[in-house]
Amino acid sequence: MYSFKQFIKPEDFVPRTFELLPNKNGKNYSWSSFGKDCIAGIIVGIVALPLSMAFSIAAGGTPAQGLYTAITAGFCISFFGGSKFQIGGPTGAFVVIIFGVIQQHGLSGLITATALAGIMLVLMGVSGLGRFIKFIPHPVTTGFTTGIGVIIFSQQVKDFFGLPIESSAPAFFDKWAEYVGAFPLLDPLTLAIGMGTLVIIILVRKIFPRLPSAAIGVGIATIVCYCLELPVETIGSRYGGIPSSLPAPTFPHLSWTLLRDVFPAAFTIALLAAIESLLSAVVADGMTGDRHNANMELTAQGIGNIMSAFFGGIPATGAIARTATNVKAGAVSPVAGIMHVVTLVAFILFFAPAASAIPLAGLSAVLMVVSWDMSHVVRFIRLIRRSPKSDSTVLLITFLLTIIVDLTFAVGIGMGLAMFLFLRRMIEVTNIKLENDELITELAFGEMEKKTMDEIMALTRKDIEIYEITGPFFFGVADMLQNILAKVAKKPHALILRLRDVPAIDATGITALESFLSQCRRRKLRLIICEIRSQPRKVLEKYGFIEEIGPENIIDTLEEAIEHLEK
Numbered sequence: 001m002y003s004f005k006q007f008i009k010p011e012d013f014v015p016r017t018f019e020l021l022p023n024k025n026g027k028n029y030s031w032s033s034f035g036k037d038c039i040a041g042i043i044v045g046i047v048a049l050p051l052s053m054a055f056s057i058a059a060g061g062t063p064a065q066g067l068y069t070a071i072t073a074g075f076c077i078s079f080f081g082g083s084k085f086q087i088g089g090p091t092g093a094f095v096v097i098i099f100g101v102i103q104q105h106g107l108s109g110l111i112t113a114t115a116l117a118g119i120m121l122v123l124m125g126v127s128g129l130g131r132f133i134k135f136i137p138h139p140v141t142t143g144f145t146t147g148i149g150v151i152i153f154s155q156q157v158k159d160f161f162g163l164p165i166e167s168s169a170p171a172f173f174d175k176w177a178e179y180v181g182a183f184p185l186l187d188p189l190t191l192a193i194g195m196g197t198l199v200i201i202i203l204v205r206k207i208f209p210r211l212p213s214a215a216i217g218v219g220i221a222t223i224v225c226y227c228l229e230l231p232v233e234t235i236g237s238r239y240g241g242i243p244s245s246l247p248a249p250t251f252p253h254l255s256w257t258l259l260r261d262v263f264p265a266a267f268t269i270a271l272l273a274a275i276e277s278l279l280s281a282v283v284a285d286g287m288t289g290d291r292h293n294a295n296m297e298l299t300a301q302g303i304g305n306i307m308s309a310f311f312g313g314i315p316a317t318g319a320i321a322r323t324a325t326n327v328k329a330g331a332v333s334p335v336a337g338i339m340h341v342v343t344l345v346a347f348i349l350f351f352a353p354a355a356s357a358i359p360l361a362g363l364s365a366v367l368m369v370v371s372w373d374m375s376h377v378v379r380f381i382r383l384i385r386r387s388p389k390s391d392s393t394v395l396l397i398t399f400l401l402t403i404i405v406d407l408t409f410a411v412g413i414g415m416g417l418a419m420f421l422f423l424r425r426m427i428e429v430t431n432i433k434l435e436n437d438e439l440i441t442e443l444a445f446g447e448m449e450k451k452t453m454d455e456i457m458a459l460t461r462k463d464i465e466i467y468e469i470t471g472p473f474f475f476g477v478a479d480m481l482q483n484i485l486a487k488v489a490k491k492p493h494a495l496i497l498r499l500r501d502v503p504a505i506d507a508t509g510i511t512a513l514e515s516f517l518s519q520c521r522r523r524k525l526r527l528i529i530c531e532i533r534s535q536p537r538k539v540l541e542k543y544g545f546i547e548e549i550g551p552e553n554i555i556d557t558l559e560e561a562i563e564h565l566e567k
Helices: 016-020 031-058 063-080 092-126 138-161 172-185 188-207 213-228 235-239 256-288 294-310 320-328 335-355 360-375 377-386 389-404 407-429 436-444 450-460 478-482 507-522 534-543 545-549 558-566
Strands: 431-434 464-470 494-501 526-530
Touching (some): 016 063, 031 213, 031 320, 031 360, 063 335, 092 138, 092 294, 092 360, 092 407, 138 172, 138 360, 138 377, 138 389, 172 389, 188 213, 188 360, 213 360, 235 360, 256 320, 320 335, 360 377, 377 389, 389 407, 464 558, 478 507, 507 526, 507 534, 507 545, 526 558
Parallel strands (some): 494 526
């Protein structure tokens, strides 16, 4: 049985950067390692540059917000994190939820939700929940990530094709109805830029997989548009460019009404951040053989999101693609993540005017590739075909609700369905059955001693009836116990409950036992419980049930229980 102390340890809250400090064994970090981290950080910074702006634009924010988030949250996640290789920043998982928050509550609502989600993440880390986030059902995570990918793709159609739509409808099917009506008016030049960027990204990924394909694709598209002075929409024409300095920190305006309104969205942001960051850390562990600290990682994610809110940014989490790039680029410590932040800061300070020429069609192409990677279309179809019907149902419902309703609702319903199916499976594996006939056969084929004969006689006279419970005894199966008295013989003088295969019991199970004990006493039946395992015994002692039934009626073995009743 696990204790709380197993999940809360002092070493769980030591950032991995502290391992680089000199100790009694000497230096842990060398100039050679620093050089490797610098190269990896610059490469990851180049990869993160277009993605940070693109995700922010897709979510309804500005390019500058994406960069500010990658800088502030990225630094905190690398410096305080529990993974040596984690790279934090805006990701596609948040696009849908951020877009909805901005639509309903504006930018102040988003900043409040981001800060609130950060506080939730810190609490998750401090309370030791980092070890449990990984147990969220796979059909739920697959369903909503695939749904997010489809929504991101649909949001890019307008800029990719250059459709003359001022603002797209928020609903998925309404949005596509607008697209169909506007397709005859698409801009061929914008489409050519988008298609060209898409082809370049795909070719670079296939031929030169180590190179930053998104940065190369957007860079070539920007140079072509700038040199040829093509009349396509750019970051500068829509957003007025990117500021060449970092913003001053501002404290979010808080009110109880706003906190209440954005709380569901903040919870979803915190849950998504926890899931994606820990998945990213697991991927890095698999690539390097390292072992991340889940609780410290969640704490760092929370700090990063709080700081992002202070600088007007958007939610952030560990980014799987950027983290994998960091590992492949040769990173050896969290310093690489810090250097990726330095690279982004250098871009803002020295190259911000160049961002004005980036075509939005090029960024749309980047997000279309991201949406394909998130959707995992082939794996999604394979899972539906090969998974049990119950899992396929949860996956499809979560996927459809993500697209049709919203992500918060989809995750809630998906988790509810997964829990319901889990309970149903637990009920199916839990059983309460009469053991007398099987025990008689078992005893009869043993050595026929006087003790064995007495046991057989006791069982065949129906003086004793033995029921064995298999599986966890929780609220889903408590009702089974209430049906036993309706099945027992009319005049047994004792009942034995054999609990050798009951690994755990909850409060409802104990309540059912108490009610069962009362019914037995009203019918003047002696109740014996035998072969209790450690967890159920501790729980029964804590609730006072053992004192109520009497310690003499809790017996270690079945043979001793039968002998006790015969006496």
